[in-house]
Amino acid sequence: MSEITSSRRGWALRIASASIPQGNERFVAGAVRLLNIGLRFGTLLTRFLFVFFLARYVDPKSVGYYGLFTATVIYGLYLVGLDFYIFASREILQVSDDQRGAMLKGQLALCGLLYVFVLPPVVLILKGEGWSASLLWWFVPILALEHFNQEVSRLLIVLSDQVAASVTLFVRQGSWAIAAVVLMTGFPESRNLDVIMALWACAGLAAAALGVWRVKQLPISGWSKPVDWRWVRKGISVSAAFLVSTLALRGIQTADRYWMEDLGGIEAVGAYVLFLGVAGTLMVFLDAGVFSFSYPALIRHSHKREYELARTTVRQMFFQTLAVSVAFGCVSWVALPYLLGWVGKTVYLDALDLYPWVAVAAIVNAVGMVPHYALYARGCDRPIIYSHIAALPVFIGSTWWLGKTHAELAVPIGMTISFTLILIWKAIAYSQLDKKQIELKSTV
Numbered sequence: 001m002s003e004i005t006s007s008r009r010g011w012a013l014r015i016a017s018a019s020i021p022q023g024n025e026r027f028v029a030g031a032v033r034l035l036n037i038g039l040r041f042g043t044l045l046t047r048f049l050f051v052f053f054l055a056r057y058v059d060p061k062s063v064g065y066y067g068l069f070t071a072t073v074i075y076g077l078y079l080v081g082l083d084f085y086i087f088a089s090r091e092i093l094q095v096s097d098d099q100r101g102a103m104l105k106g107q108l109a110l111c112g113l114l115y116v117f118v119l120p121p122v123v124l125i126l127k128g129e130g131w132s133a134s135l136l137w138w139f140v141p142i143l144a145l146e147h148f149n150q151e152v153s154r155l156l157i158v159l160s161d162q163v164a165a166s167v168t169l170f171v172r173q174g175s176w177a178i179a180a181v182v183l184m185t186g187f188p189e190s191r192n193l194d195v196i197m198a199l200w201a202c203a204g205l206a207a208a209a210l211g212v213w214r215v216k217q218l219p220i221s222g223w224s225k226p227v228d229w230r231w232v233r234k235g236i237s238v239s240a241a242f243l244v245s246t247l248a249l250r251g252i253q254t255a256d257r258y259w260m261e262d263l264g265g266i267e268a269v270g271a272y273v274l275f276l277g278v279a280g281t282l283m284v285f286l287d288a289g290v291f292s293f294s295y296p297a298l299i300r301h302s303h304k305r306e307y308e309l310a311r312t313t314v315r316q317m318f319f320q321t322l323a324v325s326v327a328f329g330c331v332s333w334v335a336l337p338y339l340l341g342w343v344g345k346t347v348y349l350d351a352l353d354l355y356p357w358v359a360v361a362a363i364v365n366a367v368g369m370v371p372h373y374a375l376y377a378r379g380c381d382r383p384i385i386y387s388h389i390a391a392l393p394v395f396i397g398s399t400w401w402l403g404k405t406h407a408e409l410a411v412p413i414g415m416t417i418s419f420t421l422i423l424i425w426k427a428i429a430y431s432q433l434d435k436k437q438i439e440l441k442s443t444v
Contacts, residue, residue, distance in 0.1 A: 032162070032163060033289075033293060035163055035166075036162045036163050036166050036288060036292070036293075037288050037289045039163065039166035039167060039169070039170050039288075040166050040169070040284060040285065040287065040288025040289070041285065041288065042170055042174060043166070043169055043170045043173050043174040043284065044281050044284045044285055044288075046170075046173075046174040046175075046177040046178050046181075047173060047174065047177050047277070047281070047284070048277070048278070048281050049177070049181060050177035050178075050180055050181055051273075051274055051277035051278065052274075052339055052342070052343060053180070053181045053184055053185070054066065054180075054184070054196075055270070055274050055343045055345065055348060056342070056343045056344065056345075057184040057185075057188075057191045058184070058191050058192070058193075060266075060267040060270035060271065060345065060347045060348075061266045061267060061270065062192070062193055062270075063269075063270035063273055063274065064261065064266040064267060064268075064269035064270035064273065065135070065193065065266065065269075066193060066196065066273065067257050067269050067270065067272070067273030067276070068257050068258065068261070068269065069135055069138075069139070069193075070273075071253065071254045071256075071257045072126070072139070072254065073139065073142060073143050073146060074250065074253070074254070075247075075250050075251070075254040076122060076139075076143050077143070077146060077147050077150060078243065078246050078247055078250055079114070079118050079122065079247075080111060080114045080115055080118055080119070080143070080144075080147055081111060081114070081147055081150075081151070082110070082114065082236060082239050082240075082243050083239045083242045083243040083246050084107055084110060084111075084235050084236070084239050085107075085151060085154050086238070086239050086242045086376075087234075087235040087238040087239045088103060088104075088107055088235060089154065089158045090299075091103060091231075091235075092104075092155075092158060092159075093158065093299065093303075094303075097219045097220060097221055097222075098221045098222045099222050100220045100221070100222060101220050101221050101222035101223035101224075101225065102222040102223070102225035102226075102227070102228060103222075103228075103231070104155070104220070104223075105222075105223055105225070105227055106227045106228055106229070106231055106232045106235075107151070107232075107235075109227045109232070110232050110235075110236070111147070111151075115144070119140060119143075123136060123139065123140065126139065134193070134194055134197075135193070135197075138194075138197040138200075138201065141201055141204075142197065142200055142201055142204065145201060145204030145205065145207075145208060146172075146204060148208050148211075149168065149172045149204060149207045149208055149211060152168065152208070152211035152212075152214075152215060153165045153168055153169060153172075153211070155215065156168070156211075156214065156215075157292060157296075158296070159218060160296060161214070161218070162292055162293070164214045165292075166288065167210070168207045168210050168211050168214070169207075171203060171206050171207040171210055172203055172204060172206075172207035173203070175203045175206070176199040176200050176202065176203035179199050179203075180195070180196055180199050183195060183199075241381065241385050242381065242384075242385060244385070244389060245384060245385040245386075245387075245388035245389050246388065248388045248389045248391065248392040249388040249391065249392070249422075251392055252391060252392055252395045252415060252418055253415075255395075255396075256272075256395075256411045256412075256414075256415055257269055257272065257273065259399060259410075259411050260272045260411045263403055263407045263408070263410060263411065264407065264408060267347050268351065268408070270347065270348075271347055271348050271350075271351035271354065272351070272354060272358070272411070272412075274348055275351075275354055275355045275358045275359075276358060278332055278336065278355070278358075278359075279332070279355075279358045279359050279361070279362035280362065281328075282324070282325060282328045282362050282363065282366055283362065283365070283366055283369075285324065285328070286321055286324060286325075286366055286369070289320075289324070290317060290320045290321055290324070291317070291369060291373065294313055294316065294317045294373070295373050295377070297309075297310075297313050298310055298313055298314070298373055298374060298377035299377045301313065301377070302377045302378050302379070307434075310374070310377065310378075311434060314370060314371075314373075314374045314430075317370045317373070317374075318367070318370045321366055321367055321369070321370055322367060324366075325363040325366050325367060326363075328359075328363075329359050329360075329363055332355075332359060333355070333356070333359065336352070336355060337349075337352065340352065351408070353408070353409065354408070354409065354412055357409060357412035357413050357415075357416055358412045358415075360416050361412055361415045361416040361419050364416060364419040364420050364423055365419045365422075365423075367423060368419060368422050368423035368426055368427075371423070371426035371427045371429070371430040372384060372426055374430045375426060375429060375430055375433070378433060380429065380430075380433055383425060383426055383429030383430075384426065386425070387421065387422045387425035387426055387429075388422065390421065390425070391418040391419070391421050391422050392418070394417060394418045394421050395414045395415060395417070395418035396414075398410075398413070398414040398417045398418070399411055399413075399414030399415075402414060
């Protein structure tokens with residue numbers, strides 16, 4: 001994300017920049033941005049390669065189960081996190097350094113309680129769904145590590161330490177993907193999900209250690225203060241509405257895999273997961289090169305009521321996102337058949353018709369993030385919440401209806417329709433909000 005204030009760059013950068021002449025600040029900022037993009041792109045590249053090596057060396061059924069596992073872990077993150085970061089991210093930027101530790105301590109206490117009360121029933125539900133003992137064994141530690149590392153990354157990004165966040169992301173997602181590719185290529189006995197899960201967990205532990213070390217270096221104090229449960233309850237009330245909308249949105253991106261299994265079998269899920277892995281790289285690149293820099297600027301401009309600057313930032317975000325999305329769609333569509341030929345399994349080539357719809361859904365979702373960030377930065381939450389909630393029944397209805405005649409395409413088309421609804425809803429809401437601000441400025 002772009003710098004929130006010049007004093008809130010990464011801690012190391014703040015020390016270094018003290019001796020940097022004023023004229024070189026833009027050069028330093030550009031270098032930091034390039035480094036951040038490079039780290040994110042490295043993560044993206046390793047994950048991209050991992051998906052194809054997984055498809056090449058592991059049977060399609062196992063790829064399908066891997067997809068179900070990852071989707072369930074991602075959905076579980078919201079059950080144990082309550083989207084509390086939405087409230088905490090806003091709050092932590094508005095208080096002094098000596099109050100931030102107490103806030104983070106309160107968030108940790110809340111998450112600890114959620115693990116105690118939420119995890120047992122979730123595990124029982126998964127067991128009832130027929131998950132193997134091996135997958136259940138890995139679910140809890142991987143969920144906990146992913147949750148912890150995700151919250152640390154969010155904290156680093158909010159405090160404009162994007163490079164540290166990207167390094168921890170690479171360790172968390174990229175390092176074990178590289179190790180998995182090496183092992184699967186050289187050691188056939190490692191081509192199974194247990195090895196994949198073990199590598200994932202080890203990388204999570206390493207990322208957690210790195211994240212804790214980095215947070216200790218940040219100007220955060222107040223850890224010894226007692227937990228402010230009134231503040232925690234306020235955060236829950238603020239985040240609750242977001243949680244409902246997030247669960248609805250993530251419900252689409254979790255139910256799609258289970259619905260695909262119901263319509264086409266577990267091997268169809270494997271093909272669908274492969275295509276999702278390709279399309280998902282678009283959002284990773286946009287997060288690194290566009291959103292992670294523009295989003296804090298939007299919050300800063302909104303807090304200072306610099307609406308003209310915020311409008312300019314949103315316009316830049318839109319054109320950058322559109323350009324990257326179009327380029328990505330063209331390149332991926334041309335390259336994918338060659339990559340699938342290298343994988344050498346007919347189940348993926350036979351399912352190639354899925355990809356255009358998966359890619360379109362990813363592009364629509366990416367473009368929809370522009371008005372999403374613009375609305376969130378202004379504190380206009382209702383359109384975000386309502387659009388996410390409305391999208392779930394639209395996805396269910398359209399997928400159910402299309403499943404009667406186009407079973408193999410019903411899920412990605414249904415997802416595209418629901419994401420289009422979200423995009424239109426948020427775009428109209430932001431346009432109306434911006435119009436009101438212009439009219440108010442003219443009146444004043």
